[in-house]
Every structure is written in C-alpha cells, then in structure tokens.
Amino acid sequence: MTVSESKRNETVENNLGLVHSCANRFKGRGVEYDDLFQAGCVGLIKAADNFDETKGFSFSTYAVPVILGEIKRIFRDGGPVKIGRTVKEKSRMAVKIRDMLSSELGRDPTIFELADKIKIEPEEAAMLLNAAMPVVSLTAGEEGESQIDIPVDSPENEINDFLALRQVLQSLDEHDRKMIELRYYSGMTQSKTALKLGMTQVQVSRREKVVLEIIRKKLNT
Numbered sequence: 001m002t003v004s005e006s007k008r009n010e011t012v013e014n015n016l017g018l019v020h021s022c023a024n025r026f027k028g029r030g031v032e033y034d035d036l037f038q039a040g041c042v043g044l045i046k047a048a049d050n051f052d053e054t055k056g057f058s059f060s061t062y063a064v065p066v067i068l069g070e071i072k073r074i075f076r077d078g079g080p081v082k083i084g085r086t087v088k089e090k091s092r093m094a095v096k097i098r099d100m101l102s103s104e105l106g107r108d109p110t111i112f113e114l115a116d117k118i119k120i121e122p123e124e125a126a127m128l129l130n131a132a133m134p135v136v137s138l139t140a141g142e143e144g145e146s147q148i149d150i151p152v153d154s155p156e157n158e159i160n161d162f163l164a165l166r167q168v169l170q171s172l173d174e175h176d177r178k179m180i181e182l183r184y185y186s187g188m189t190q191s192k193t194a195l196k197l198g199m200t201q202v203q204v205s206r207r208e209k210v211v212l213e214i215i216r217k218k219l220n221t
Contacts (some may be wrong), residue, residue: 009112011048011059012041012122012195018060019044022067036071041111042126043070057187094118094128166219183208 019040026036047063052184095118101109115125169177175197182193183204190204197204 008048009044011051012044012112013110015044015048015059015063016041018063019067022064022071025068026071031074035074038126038129039070039074040067043067045111045122045126046070056189056192058183058189061184061187091128094125098129163218164216169216171218172211172214176207176214179204179208180211180215 017065019037020042023033023036023040027033043066044063047059048068050066051059052061053059065164098114101113101117105113111122111126111129114129115122117124169180172180179193179197182188182196183190188196190208191201193199194201194204199207
C-alpha cells in the first residue's frame with residue numbers, strides 16, 4: 001500500500017461519522033439505512049480522493065456535500081433506479097465474499113478489505129453491496145433488469161432542516177456561533193479559525209466537538 005493510499009484509507013476510517021450523520025437525515029423515507037450508509041461511503045471515498053487541503057477548506061466541509069450527493073442518487077428524482085443483471089450477479093458474489101471474510105475475521109470486513117479481496121476499487125465494492133441490499137418495491141423491467149421505485153426527497157424537509165439549524169445557531173453563545181460560521185460556512189481550517197478567534201488549534205478542536213454535540217441534541221429534540 002502506498003503512502004497516498006494509506007492516508008486515504010485513514011481519512012475515510014476517521015470520518016465514517018460524517019456518513020452516519022448524513023444517512024440519518026434520510027431515515028424513515030422509504031430506503032433502508034444500510035443502503036443510505038453504503039451510498040454515503042462511496043461519497044466519502046470520492047471526497048477523500050479529490051480533497052485538496054491547500055485550498056484552506058476543512059475536509060468535513062468538502063466531504064459532506066459529496067456524501068449527500070451520493071445518498072441522493074438513490075432517490076433519482078423520483079424515477080426508477082435500474083439494476084442490471086451483470087451488477088446483480090457481481091453483487092451476489094461480493095456478498096458471498098463478504099460473508100466468507102466475516103467468518104474468517106470474526107467481524108464484518110471493511111470496504112477496503114472487501115475491495116482488496118475481490119481486486120476492485122473500494123467505490124465499486126460499496127456500490128455492489130449497495131445493489132445487494134433489500135429494495136422498497138420491485139417491478140419487472142426489460143432485458144432482465146429490475147426497477148426500484150423510490151420516493152424523491154421533499155424540498156419542504158430541506159427547508160425545515162435549514163430553519164431548524166438557523167434557530168439553533170442563533171441560540172448559541174456568540175463566540176461559539178462565530179466559530180461554527182468560520183468552520184462550516186466560511187470553510188476555514190481549525191488553525192485559521194483559531195487565529196481569528198484568539199484560540200489555539202487544540203482549543204478550537206475540543207470546543208467544536210462540544211458545540212456540534214449541543215447542536216445535534218437540539219436538532220433531535
């Protein structure tokens with residue numbers, strides 16, 4: 001494994017929480033959580049591959065839209081998502097190998113372990129597992145394909161989420177609110193945010209985790 005691959009893998013493993021956070025936004029909308037998570041993993045891997053830290057943005061700021069984009073692909077603007085026969089066959093193979101690795105390792109293998117075993121890219125491994133997940137409803141398609149009918153995400157939900165987030169931000173202490181605005185709206189790194197606020201990078205990192213947890217709890221109440 002090269003240094004770049006090792007760094008990519010470490011970035012993905014350290015940011016799986018972003019995938020869970022994004023996937024949770026779509027729970028209860030007609031798609032299995034595992035489907036949402038696998039699609040989000042594809043987005044996370046793509047973000048890790050294409051992230052350019054020299055532009056001054058935090059990885060999470062760059063990754064979240066990419067993850068959400070991959071998750072929203074599942075919904076396909078209300079249209080059918082087609083799974084071809086070849087993909088279905090490959091996905092069944094991937095599931096068998098995943099189960100075999102689970103028995104050998106005594107745990108579920110990571111996307112990287114599965115991809116390495118099959119000799120494919122991690123993105124394809126995640127896609128194959130995603131294709132093997134149970135679907136909401138199936139109707140017969142042409143040439144051996146199946147169609148998955150999935151509801152489109154409502155714009156009203158996004159508006160409500162935005163208004164709820166804005167209300168929570170307004171309830172924060174001014175210093176905490178400024179920190180969140182610099183990090184997630186201005187896309188500044190923790191180091192640059194620390195300089196702006198007269199803090200150290202470590203202080204910003206610790207406080208950011210606390211404030212994000214406060215926001216998360218308020219949004220879930």
